[in-house]
Amino acid sequence: MRLLSIIFLSAVLSGCLSIPQNVAPIDGFELNKYLEKWYEIARLDHSSERGLDNVTAEYFLRDDGGVRVINKGFSATEKKWKEAEGKAYFVRDPQEGYLKVSFFGPFYGAYIVFELDKEAYNTPL
Numbered sequence: 001m002r003l004l005s006i007i008f009l010s011a012v013l014s015g016c017l018s019i020p021q022n023v024a025p026i027d028g029f030e031l032n033k034y035l036e037k038w039y040e041i042a043r044l045d046h047s048s049e050r051g052l053d054n055v056t057a058e059y060f061l062r063d064d065g066g067v068r069v070i071n072k073g074f075s076a077t078e079k080k081w082k083e084a085e086g087k088a089y090f091v092r093d094p095q096e097g098y099l100k101v102s103f104f105g106p107f108y109g110a111y112i113v114f115e116l117d118k119e120a121y122n123t124p125l
Contacts, residue, residue: 016109017091017100025098025112031067033121034113035059040073048084048103049073062087069101 019025040055049055052073060068067088074081086103088111090096097113 016107019098019110019112023112023114025096025114026116026118027096028118029095029097029113029116030121031061031094035061035067036121051075051077052082059088065089067099069103071103 037056037058040057043049043055049071052075055071055073058070058072060070062068069086069088070083071086072081072083084103086101088099088101091098091100091110097116099111099113100108101111102108
C-alpha cells in the first residue's frame with residue numbers, strides 16, 4: 001500500500017511539470033540574459049499574487065546552477081509590499097525555456113518561456 005501511495009504521489013507531482021497543449025518553450029534560451037528584474041504586464045490569476053499591483057519577478061543565478069526567484073507585489077488593501085522567494089531549475093536542456101519552479105518546499109510547477117524578444121530579452125514580441 002505504501003509503494004502504491006508513493007507512485008500515486010509521484011505521478012501527481014510530475015503532472016505539475018507538464019507543458020500545456022499548443023505551448024512550446026523557446027529554443028536558444030540564454031539564462032544570463034534573462035537574469036534581471038521583469039515587470040508584469042499581464043497574468044493568469046494565481047492565489048499568491050491575487051490583489052497585488054506592481055508585480056515584479058527578479059531572477060539571480062544560484063551557486064548550484066539553478067535560479068533564485070524573487071516575486072514581489074504591492075497590496076493596496078494592506079498598504080505593504082509582499083515578497084516570495086523561490087528556486088527554479090531547467091527540466092531538460094538549459095537552452096530550452098522550460099524550467100520547474102518552487103516556492104513551497106519540494107513542490108514544483110512548470111515555468112515556460114514561450115515567447116520572448118530573443119535579441120533584446122526585454123519584452124515579448
